[in-house]
Structures are given as structure tokens and as C-alpha cells.
Amino acid sequence: MRECGECTKCCEGSLFLTVKGRKIGRSHPCHFLSKLNKSGGCTIYEDEERTETCGKFQCEWLVNPEIPEWMKPSLVDTIIVNKNQSEIPHLEVIETNGKIDSVVLNWIIMYAFRNTLNLRYSVNGDINNFGSAEFIEYLNEKLKS
Numbered sequence: 001m002r003e004c005g006e007c008t009k010c011c012e013g014s015l016f017l018t019v020k021g022r023k024i025g026r027s028h029p030c031h032f033l034s035k036l037n038k039s040g041g042c043t044i045y046e047d048e049e050r051t052e053t054c055g056k057f058q059c060e061w062l063v064n065p066e067i068p069e070w071m072k073p074s075l076v077d078t079i080i081v082n083k084n085q086s087e088i089p090h091l092e093v094i095e096t097n098g099k100i101d102s103v104v105l106n107w108i109i110m111y112a113f114r115n116t117l118n119l120r121y122s123v124n125g126d127i128n129n130f131g132s133a134e135f136i137e138y139l140n141e142k143l144k145s
Contacts, residue, residue: 007074014096090118
């Protein structure tokens with residue numbers, strides 16, 4: 001089983017969450033993320049309320065042994081999120097610090113293709129979709145509304 005260790009990419013403002021009433025999102029890192037002390041990380045890690053919100057989040061690298069070690073979010077500035085709970089299951093790839101590396105993107109696209117997975121990813125902020133006709137149609141309809 002993998003561990004986050006020093007990786008705090010999900011706390012740095014790439015995911016949209018609310019922790020203790022405070023919103024996290026683009027350009028708004030978690031208020032409880034501390035980069036000031038040597039260990040860094042979450043200052044409310046043991047707090048029950050954190051456990052009920054962001055504490056349940058697990059990136060795909062953390063839980064999927066098929067994702068290689070070198071794809072740890074803190075190493076590639078990219079988070080892979082499994083959206084199995086959405087209306088149409090898919091992987092979502094989120095850039096965390098500028099444009100995604102072409103080697104990382106190629107690996108993810110090939111992984112999705114080999115496993116017939118729907119994929120939503122961004123390159124330099126532009127969103128791209130790959131997958132079944134049903135998935136593409138679903139996203140197109142979602143954009144219209």
C-alpha cells in the first residue's frame with residue numbers, strides 16, 4: 001500500500017474541496033497546509049472533520065498499483081482522479097503546476113486506451129476528452145447546460 005508521504009498536491013489548490021468551511025480550488029490551496037515546518041503537510045491531519053472531507057480523498061496513484069511509482073503526483077505535477085462515482089465513470093487528469101509533461105500524458109492516454117477507460121484531461125488548461133461515444137455525448141450535454 002502506498003502512502004502520500006511528502007506529497008501534498010491534492011491540498012495545493014488543484015482540487016475543489018471544502019475543509020472546515022473553507023474552499024480549496026484553483027489558486028486557493030488549503031488553509032491548513034503548512035510548508036513552513038520541516039515535515040510540511042496538514043496541520044489538522046488528525047481532526048475528525050478533515051477525515052470526513054478531504055481525508056477520504058485518494059488519488060489513483062495511491063490506490064492503483066498499475067500506476068507506476070514514478071507517476072507520484074509530487075514527482076510529475078499531475079493528479080489522476082478516479083471518477084467511478086460519476087454518472088459515467090472516467091479518469092480525470094489534473095495539471096498541478098503548469099503544463100503536463102508529454103511522457104506523463106502519453107503514459108496516461110495509453111493506459112486508458114489499453115483498459116478501455118474514459119479519460120478527461122487538460123493540457124495547459126485546455127480540456128480534452130477521450131473514450132466511449134456515450135462519455136463524449138454526456139460531456140457535450142453537460143457543457144450545454
